[in-house]
Amino acid sequence: MTQPPLTLFSALSVRTALDAVLPAFTAAPVEVSYDPTTVLVNRITEGARPEVLIAISGAFPALAELGAIDPASQKALARSGIGVAVPAEADLPNLSTVDDLRTALTSARSVAYSRTGASGIHFANLIEELGIAEQVNARATVLPKGFTAEALLDGRADLAVQQLSELAFVPQVRIAGPLPEEVQQYSELSIALGVTAGPQARELLDFLTGPEAVAAFAEAGLLPA
Template sequence: MSDSNSADTTARHSLTLFSALAVRKALDEVVLPAFTRDSGVSVIPVFDPTVQLVRQIDAGTPFDVMIGVTDSFFPLAERGLVDLDTRTAIARTGVGLAVPPGTAHPDISTRDALVTTLRAARSVAYSRTGASGLYFAGLLRDLGIADEINARATVIEKGFIAEAVVDGRADIAIQQLSELLFVPRADIVGPLPEEVQHYSQFSAIVSTRTARSAGAAAARSLLAHLRGPLAAEAYTRTLLDPVTTY
C-alpha cells in the first residue's frame, strides 16, 4: 500500500480531537466510546483549556476536530485553520465554587454574599488559562477585590482546580461546574450567583485540512454524534447544559 493510501485509511478510521476540559468527563465516560463502537472510527483526544489548544494549533500541531469555547473559532477561521461552516454548538456550563470535603458550605447566594465568602477565604484557587479562570480574574477586578484576593490566591496554570482544596493549598476552588466534578472528594457548593454568573458555550468544528480530506465524512459524523441525544444525556449528567441553538 502506498503512503498516500495509508494516510487516507488513517484519516477515515481515526480522528484527532482537540477538546476543552469542560466536556472531558462526558466524552471520556460516554460520548467517545459510543461513537467508536457505532462508527468504527477511533478518536484520539487531546484535552486542554481552549487557550492552550489554540496555541498548539498556531504552532502547527495537526488535528481533525476541535471542541472549544465558541468565540475562539473566529480568529482561527480568519487564518484558514478551521472550517466555520462546520461549527456545531454542543453544550454550555457555568462557573461554580467548591470547598474541601466535609467543610460547611459558605453562602454564595448573592453577589454580596460571594464577596464576603471570598474575602474570608485563606486562599482562593483558580486557573490562569482556563475560560473560568480568565473570567474570574476579571470578576475580581469588577468587584474591586482583585488585589486583596490575589495576594493570597492559588493560581494554577491549568487542570482541575478543585484538587487544590483537597490537598490543602486553598479552601475555595473556582472553575466551571463540569470540571469541578473531576475531583469527587471536593464538595461542590453550587454555581456563582446569577448576577455574576458567566456561561461558556462550547462548540465543535472541523479543521480546514480535514474538511478537504478523506477524513471529512468521519469528522462530520463525530460532530453529529456530539449533538445527538446520547451526548445530550451525558452532558446533563456532568453539569453541562446541552445546546441546540446559537
C-alpha cells in the same frame, strides 16, 4: 494495518461527558487532547491541526480565518456556568448574593483558579471589579491550567473556582453552587471539523452532537446550547 486515531482537541469543561460517551464511538479510535480553549488556540495558531475541535464558540471565527477549521461544520454543543467548590468535609459557603460571594472569597485561606481558562479570566476580572483582587491574590493558588478542584485535595486551597462541569470532574469535592447570576458568565461550547478532517471525523462530529452525547453533557452538569 492499525487504524490511526482521529485527533480531537477539546476544552476541559466537557471532559466528564466525553469520558462517558466516547467509548461508545467505534468507527475509529480517538486521541483526545484536553486543555483550556486559550491553550488549544495557541497550539493551533502554532501549527497543530486537529481533525475535530471542541472549544468556546468565540474562538472559532479567528480559527476559521486562519484556515484551521471548517466554519460551515460548526455546531453549538452546550453552555457552562462558573461555580465554587470546597473540600468534601467543609461547610458550604453562602453564595446567594454578590456580597455573600465577596465574604466567602475574602474569608478563604486560599482560592484556587486558573488564569488560562475562560472561568479564570472572568474570575480575575471579577475580583478586580469587586475591589478584592489584592486581598484574594495575596494568598490565591493560581494554576496554569487543569482542574482547580484538585488543589482542594492536597490542601493548597479551600475554595476552587471554575466551570461547574470542570469542578464536577473531581468527585471528591463538594460543589457549593454557581456564582450569583449578577456576576455569572456562561460559556458556550461548539464543535467543528478541522481542515484535515476525513469522513470518520464527520462521523465523530455527528456522534458528539447526537442524543447519546447530549444526554452525557446534561449528566455532566452542562446546560443546553
